Amino acid sequence: MSNELEYLSRRVASGKLSRRDFLGRAAALGVTAPFANMLLSSAARAEGPVKGGTLKAGLVGGESTNSLDPALMMTQVPFAFGKCWGEMIVELSPEGKLENRIAEEIGSSDDAKVWTLKIRDGVEFHNGKTVTAEDVAATLERHSDEKSKSGALGYMKGIETIKASGKEVVLTLKEANADLPYLLSDYHLIVQPNGGKDKPDAGIGAGPYKIATNEPGTHNGGGQTVGYSFFKKVPNLRLIFRKRALKPGSGIGYHEQKEDEIYYVLSGRGVMTLDGKPVEVGPGTAILTRPGSSHGLKQTGAEDLVIMINYEAPAAR
Numbered sequence: 001m002s003n004e005l006e007y008l009s010r011r012v013a014s015g016k017l018s019r020r021d022f023l024g025r026a027a028a029l030g031v032t033a034p035f036a037n038m039l040l041s042s043a044a045r046a047e048g049p050v051k052g053g054t055l056k057a058g059l060v061g062g063e064s065t066n067s068l069d070p071a072l073m074m075t076q077v078p079f080a081f082g083k084c085w086g087e088m089i090v091e092l093s094p095e096g097k098l099e100n101r102i103a104e105e106i107g108s109s110d111d112a113k114v115w116t117l118k119i120r121d122g123v124e125f126h127n128g129k130t131v132t133a134e135d136v137a138a139t140l141e142r143h144s145d146e147k148s149k150s151g152a153l154g155y156m157k158g159i160e161t162i163k164a165s166g167k168e169v170v171l172t173l174k175e176a177n178a179d180l181p182y183l184l185s186d187y188h189l190i191v192q193p194n195g196g197k198d199k200p201d202a203g204i205g206a207g208p209y210k211i212a213t214n215e216p217g218t219h220n221g222g223g224q225t226v227g228y229s230f231f232k233k234v235p236n237l238r239l240i241f242r243k244r245a246l247k248p249g250s251g252i253g254y255h256e257q258k259e260d261e262i263y264y265v266l267s268g269r270g271v272m273t274l275d276g277k278p279v280e281v282g283p284g285t286a287i288l289t290r291p292g293s294s295h296g297l298k299q300t301g302a303e304d305l306v307i308m309i310n311y312e313a314p315a316a317r
Contacts, residue, residue: 005031009039022061026278066224068211069200070190071143071150081189085126086190086205089117089136090181100179102131102191102206112176124211125193137164138195140171143188148200152188221249221296246270246299254296261311263287263297268305271298 008025011017016277019040027035066078070086073079089103100106104120142148142154167306174181175282191203218225224247229239233239246252246268254273263272265285272281274295281287281297289295299305 005029005036012040024313034280039203041167046183062118065214066251068082068203069196070188070192071148071152071156071196071200073188074151076108079287081188082187082205082208083153085203085207085211086192087123087131087161087207088187089139089184089191092182092185102136104186104238106181108178108180112178112180113173115171115173115180117171119169120166121167123206125206126204129193131191132185132204133164135193135251136191136196137162137169137249139189139191140195142195142197142200150188150217153188155186170306218244219253219255219296221251221253221298222287225250240309240311240313242311246297246305246307248304249303251298252296255293256294257289257291257312259291259311261289263289263310264308264310266306268299268303269301270305271300 005026008017008022011020012019023033024039026039027033041267042066059080060168066075067073070082073082088101090106091099091101093099100120102120103117103121105116105118107118108115117133117136119131119133123133124160125135132295140156140162142192143150143152144159144162146153149154158174158177160174161170163170163172171180176249177261188214192200192205193204218227226245226247228243230241230243231239243253243266251270257264263281263286265281265283270281271278272285272287272295273279274287274289275293279287297305297307
């Protein structure tokens, strides 16, 4: 039995057997789940790291009001996602110790009213531009502005002036505060190009991951939608057949149609705007949109709006 389990665990580590199948076979042999998982961990370590592949992860608790603007991050999903694409001036370690990030050094005057942040060389935003002291200063300025509605505004009100000079940012406080570096670790204070003043929700930062696609509702309709594609791996099938659930407050943005498309409502309520005319839709509603027409769909009520969408994909050139 031991040899068989070791063989199966090596197959999982090499990608030739799924973890589910392995655990099923292990259970059939009378092996407990903790011991089976221990074997998998040992096999994975023996296999060594493999470059490439795809990691898929999801978060529970997203809301239709979530934004990529760090100033507006209030709940766990934008907070956790911001840690993926954004970089901070300083960060707190799990042990509560201060760690420098974009700021290479932080020093203060003897009275703790003037603080100097030395900005690290060689840090780049995801758009290829180098992070500068001006970007850091602009970030702090934006979060000090009541118009930004920043969750960090309460901390920032204690700063009297913010000035960038060379590779340094100098902060002058209204009153002495020896804890300022800890306040700068607030998760809203993600450093953005020009502080995010140009487009605060662009999702451009200097963190470990770059945002490839941000789709807040199909066709920028806003909110959260979940799509399911059927038969997409069938060769030479141009017919697109999808199910989409529109969460409360979400929608499919108003756009021009390029091909015949059919919507069928399975459950929930919404308003379809077709060529500028709004029409209420509900279970059993079927709508045909023709090329050259324009339409959008907005979920209404407390229940998800669940629809089927069917259209023909353009022919490959």
